Amino acid sequence: MSILILLPFISIIFLNFPSKTMTKKVAFWLAAFVALLQVAIVLKHLITHEGFIYDPIFAFFSYGFSIDLLTQVALLSIGIVSFVSLLVARVTISDESQKFNFINLVLIAILGMNVISMTRDLFSTYIFIEVTAISSFILIALTKDKFAVEGAFKYIMLSAIASVLILSSIGLLLLFSQGTSFANIYMALQTHGNEVLFKLGMGMFLCGLFIKCGLVPFHGWLPDAYSSSSAPVSVLLAGIITKASGVYVLLRLVISVFGGVVAVQNIIMLAGVVSIIIGALLSLTQTNFKRLLSYSSISQVGYIILAAGCATPLAILGAIFHFFNHAIFKSLLFVNAAAVEKRIGSVDIDKMGGLATKMPITGGTSVIAFLSTAGIPPLSGFWSKLIIVIALWKAGNTTYAGIALLASIITLGYLLYLQRKVFFGKLEAGLENVKEVEFGLLLPQVLLAAIIIVVGLTFPFILKWL
Numbered sequence: 001m002s003i004l005i006l007l008p009f010i011s012i013i014f015l016n017f018p019s020k021t022m023t024k025k026v027a028f029w030l031a032a033f034v035a036l037l038q039v040a041i042v043l044k045h046l047i048t049h050e051g052f053i054y055d056p057i058f059a060f061f062s063y064g065f066s067i068d069l070l071t072q073v074a075l076l077s078i079g080i081v082s083f084v085s086l087l088v089a090r091v092t093i094s095d096e097s098q099k100f101n102f103i104n105l106v107l108i109a110i111l112g113m114n115v116i117s118m119t120r121d122l123f124s125t126y127i128f129i130e131v132t133a134i135s136s137f138i139l140i141a142l143t144k145d146k147f148a149v150e151g152a153f154k155y156i157m158l159s160a161i162a163s164v165l166i167l168s169s170i171g172l173l174l175l176f177s178q179g180t181s182f183a184n185i186y187m188a189l190q191t192h193g194n195e196v197l198f199k200l201g202m203g204m205f206l207c208g209l210f211i212k213c214g215l216v217p218f219h220g221w222l223p224d225a226y227s228s229s230s231a232p233v234s235v236l237l238a239g240i241i242t243k244a245s246g247v248y249v250l251l252r253l254v255i256s257v258f259g260g261v262v263a264v265q266n267i268i269m270l271a272g273v274v275s276i277i278i279g280a281l282l283s284l285t286q287t288n289f290k291r292l293l294s295y296s297s298i299s300q301v302g303y304i305i306l307a308a309g310c311a312t313p314l315a316i317l318g319a320i321f322h323f324f325n326h327a328i329f330k331s332l333l334f335v336n337a338a339a340v341e342k343r344i345g346s347v348d349i350d351k352m353g354g355l356a357t358k359m360p361i362t363g364g365t366s367v368i369a370f371l372s373t374a375g376i377p378p379l380s381g382f383w384s385k386l387i388i389v390i391a392l393w394k395a396g397n398t399t400y401a402g403i404a405l406l407a408s409i410i411t412l413g414y415l416l417y418l419q420r421k422v423f424f425g426k427l428e429a430g431l432e433n434v435k436e437v438e439f440g441l442l443l444p445q446v447l448l449a450a451i452i453i454v455v456g457l458t459f460p461f462i463l464k465w466l
Contacts, residue, residue: 004114091168137152143230239327242301265311269305280407293334296411
């Protein structure tokens with residue numbers, strides 16, 4: 001476990017000490033190695049069911065840390081999406097200095113997200129949410145484009161409010177507990193759960209996390225941050241950063257702390273279902289490729305939150321699996337958007353059409369991502385949505401289950417519209433000379449599409465194994 005913390009940390013030091021002349025040449029390969037090694041380590045332990053080995057030399061890192069299925073899925077998603085983002089950056093960022101800065105910031109984000117995934121302490125979680133957020137602010141504004149700076153500014157403002165809420169809530173909860181570990185907060189909940197200040201603390205923490213997740217009505221920063229940032233940053237933000245620093249923490253708290261509080265569960269479920277509906281409806285009105293995907297992310301994250309609020313074992317399993325699926329298919333869609341933008345120089349849907357004839361691999365992989373997002377069998381997105389709907393139904397939340405199904409139909413509608421406008425139909429004038437993107441952008445598309453297909457086809461075996 002300690003290597004997943006130490007390796008990105010040591011890599012950052014190595015890349016910036018003392019001379020950058022040599023390290024700039026190996027920066028991409030080192031960061032890619034860090035991400036791939038993380039994927040390999042987590043897969044090994046997932047497949048073999050082995051526990052993580054705690055190195056006694058770094059035993060002090062183990063305090064407050066723990067590994068379970070949710071942690072492993074989060075760490076696996078972080079490794080995959082970070083690697084894909086690095087591949088996209090290698091092709092789309094031409095300025096070497098900017099690329100070097102991007103790689104350093106990605107390593108900082110990996111470090112922050114890994115600690116968030118493994119820690120079982122509320123204050124440590126807050127600290128590394130902030131570490132991840134600070135790297136995100138800079139990543140969004142990295143190009144210094146005015147829209148990117150505006151998106152970063154909105155993210156900073158709302159994130160600052162979230163930080164105040166979370167830190168204040170930790171202070172309130174600490175009044176009733178002997179520490180800030182999840183176990184201490186849970187014990188305090190059993191004896192002080194009905195007191196006003198304790199309820200206020202829980203409510204403030206939830207509101208802070210809702211902002212970090214980009215849930216409705218706290219979603220104002222998300223579309224601008226996702227759509228205005230550069231291609232690799234969009235992949236990283238939409239694919240994993242928002243989920244690791246917001247959605248994962250909410251899931252973890254439901255599992256470890258607040259899961260038995262009915263009022264908290266109801267609030268979480270309401271936030272989830274509102275985000276599902278509003279995100280899907282707002283997606284219908286968008287003409288910007290990346291902005292449409294941004295609102296779609298709000299809707300899809302709503303499914304995870306809705307399942308988390310249900311809090312039954314089956315619902316939690318569905319939430320964990322959809323967490324992974326969303327990281328994969330949303331990353332693929334933003335890589336598709338990056339490929340299209342690189343070739344035609346725009347993300348305006350009205351300027352696109354018939355691109356699948358010129359970009360067959362990009363068009364084909366986008367179909368896989370679209371269908372998985374909409375929950376069409378046998379792709380991976382179908383299974384996680386099915387589990388969530390069944391879990392809601394079995395728990396007696398039939399209205400929420402019906403809304404989740406209806407929203408999937410809306411999702412299919414706007415994604416089919418997007419597919420027809422961008423990749424199919426008549427080729428738009430001026431796009432006759434468009435060609436498929438280079439291997440550096442095709443590789444992440446094929447890799448992510450393969451994951452969606454393989455996980456979807458083998459899911460019955462995966463479910464039995466889980």
